[in-house]
Amino acid sequence: MDQVDRILDQWRSERPDLDVVPMGLFGRLSRLTSHLSAQIDKPFEARGLNAASFDVLATLRRSGPPYALSPSALIAWTMVTSGTMTNRIDRLEKAGLVSRAADPNDGRGSLVTLTDKGFALIDDLIGEHVANQHRLIAGLDEAESAELDRLLAKWLACFETDKNEG
DSSP states (O other): OHHHHHHHHHHHHOOOTTHHHHHHHHHHHHHHHHEEEEEEEEHHHHHTTTTTHHHHHHHHHTTTTTOOOOOOHHHHHHHHHHOOOOOOOHHHHHTTTTTEEEEEEEEEEEEEEEOHHHHHHHHHHHHHHHHHHHHHTTTTTTHHHHHHHHHHHHHHHHSSSSSTOO
């Protein structure tokens, strides 16, 4: 029994009329998210980053050469507000990990580009990040991991459909 089981048992005793199965699912997801977030953030923090700055650098790196995107493209990929993105870019630029320049294809726009320092950092860190993720799912065998991924994708699709976007 885990802590969530004990909580569910208490509710079943006090309110046997309630179906608390979803409460167990959400309770476990919440607790698991806390545990995983703490472990996922450790490699970022060791390099002076946080999950948000890692996300921007990773988005730029996976975009391919020339590793540059407009702020609006970064916003779309990371799903944050323009003010939040501006703050993230400012911090990364101050650290010498990205640079901003006028977009040659759009006189009104700008491009955020990985610097050599930013490229080296994210290229090294992404390998460590993926290895860390493998470590974190080691409690599941390959079939369990695939099934969990399938179920989570199915559930997520209930919220992220074309009709729900934007």
